[in-house]
Structures are given as structure tokens and as C-alpha cells.
Amino acid sequence: MREFDGQFQLLKAEDGSKDQSYFLYRLNQAQLSKAIFPLANRYKREVRKLAEAEGLHVAAKKDSTGICFIGERPFKEFLMRYLPPKKGEIRRIDDGKVLGEHDGLMYHTIGQRKGLHIGGLKEKGQPGGGDHDAWFVAGKDMANNVLYVVQGHDHPALLCGALKAEQLTWVSGQAPQTHWVYTAKPRYRTADQACEIERVDDQSCEIRFAEPQWALTPGQSVVVYESRVCLGGGIIA
Numbered sequence: 001m002r003e004f005d006g007q008f009q010l011l012k013a014e015d016g017s018k019d020q021s022y023f024l025y026r027l028n029q030a031q032l033s034k035a036i037f038p039l040a041n042r043y044k045r046e047v048r049k050l051a052e053a054e055g056l057h058v059a060a061k062k063d064s065t066g067i068c069f070i071g072e073r074p075f076k077e078f079l080m081r082y083l084p085p086k087k088g089e090i091r092r093i094d095d096g097k098v099l100g101e102h103d104g105l106m107y108h109t110i111g112q113r114k115g116l117h118i119g120g121l122k123e124k125g126q127p128g129g130g131d132h133d134a135w136f137v138a139g140k141d142m143a144n145n146v147l148y149v150v151q152g153h154d155h156p157a158l159l160c161g162a163l164k165a166e167q168l169t170w171v172s173g174q175a176p177q178t179h180w181v182y183t184a185k186p187r188y189r190t191a192d193q194a195c196e197i198e199r200v201d202d203q204s205c206e207i208r209f210a211e212p213q214w215a216l217t218p219g220q221s222v223v224v225y226e227s228r229v230c231l232g233g234g235i236i237a
Contacts, residue, residue: 008032088145111215165234
């Protein structure tokens with residue numbers, strides 16, 4: 001974070017592999033004015049060395065890879081404790097053919113490959129993928145409880161050149177200039193993607209990418225950057 005021209009800016013961390021700006025994009029000026037990020041300019045390996053020098057046991061602690069406050073456990077099993085299964089059909093998006101049954105749409109996300117339990121070969125004449133290519137979740141029909149899948153990582157149904165974002169939050173309090181080249185992350189751990197913003201209204205905008213994006217997922221955050229500066233973002237509609 002830095003103060004520039006009378007405003008507080010949220011910056012990416014020096015250690016890109018540990019950057020948390022994607023999750024902090026909803027912070028406003030009042031909140032940033034009271035925030036400090038003492039490790040923002042250090043790499044994790046440096047922090048470990050400092051901890052070791054001070055005799056702290058966490059110096060040798062392994063990095064956490066589980067979901068915060070849940071830990072290392074199967075996420076579906078965790079959800080099933082609170083969200084009862086609601087079985088429905090798994091259909092191929094190309095022609096609507098029923099391929100199997102799912103336990104509940106809430107257990108699946110766009111782009112998911114594992115846990116579908118629908119093996120088998122691609123039928124002759126169907127687009128996308130080779131005979132033994134994996135199946136991927138491509139869509140969810142919430143009204144009819146149908147999970148749509150496609151075969152092949154590069155199936156056209158998994159690619160999209162634009163998205164609509166809602167519930168917008170801008171760190172500066174002002175929306176960025178439209179029709180200007182920025183970068184955006186449509187999910188955490190994704191490399192920055194060149195894009196332009198087209199404003200729709202105060203609470204929504206359209207983000208157009210220079211290259212088609214894979215498995216854009218409604219409900220996920222999309223975060224916009226200008227170089228290292230996190231401008232803000234919204235929820236993918």
C-alpha cells in the first residue's frame with residue numbers, strides 16, 4: 001500500500017506467489033488509511049529466515065494449502081454437512097444428452113474436471129475433444145437442477161471473451177476510465193489478462209478481454225489492475 005496524490009493505493013505484494021490483493025479489492029479509502037502491511041515488500045523465504053533468527057517455531061511450518069478455517073479436508077464432504085444433496089441430471093451441453101447424475105449443483109464449479117463420474121468415449125460427430133478427452137463442467141441450470149458438461153479442455157463452451165461484473169467496488173471511490181487498457185484477474189492464481197472496461201451503470205460494467213478466457217465462473221470475483229495498483233472489481237454475473 002502507498003499514499004499517492006492524496007489517496008491510498010492498494011498494491012500487489014512484492015512476492016507475487018503470496019499476493020493477497022485479489023481478496024482485498026473491496027477495501028475503501030477509510031479502511032486503507034488504518035491498514036498496514038508489514039510483509040508486503042518481503043518474500044516468504046525472507047520472512048522464514050527472520051522467524052528462524054528469532055527462534056520462532058513457525059519458521060519451519062509448512063505453507064497452508066487448505067481452505068481458511070476449514071483446513072485440509074474434502075470440500076464436498078464439508079458442504080454436505082450443511083447443504084443436503086439434491087440430485088439432478090448431468091447433460092452434454094452440445095445436444096442435451098443425459099450422461100449421468102450429480103449430487104447437487106452447489107458441489108460443482110465451472111471448469112471442474114474431477115468428481116463427475118462420467119467416463120466413456122466421445123460419440124462420433126460431437127464437437128470438441130478427442131475420443132478419450134476428459135469431461136469438464138461448462139454450465140449450471142439452477143432452475144432445472146441440470147449440470148452441463150463438455151468434453152475437452154478447449155471446448156468453445158468453456159471460452160469467453162467478455163464478462164459482466166456486478167456489485168462493483170473501486171478502491172479510490174471512483175470508477176476507472178473506460179476504453180482504457182488494464183489487466184484483470186477473473187480468478188485467483190490466474191496471470192493478469194489484458195482487458196478494457198465498458199461501464200454499464202454505477203453497479204455493473206462489462207470487461208472485454210484481449211484473449212478468450214477459460215471457464216469464467218459466475219459468483220467469482222474479477223479484480224482490475226493498472227500495473228501493480230489494484231483498482232477494485234466486482235462479482236462475475
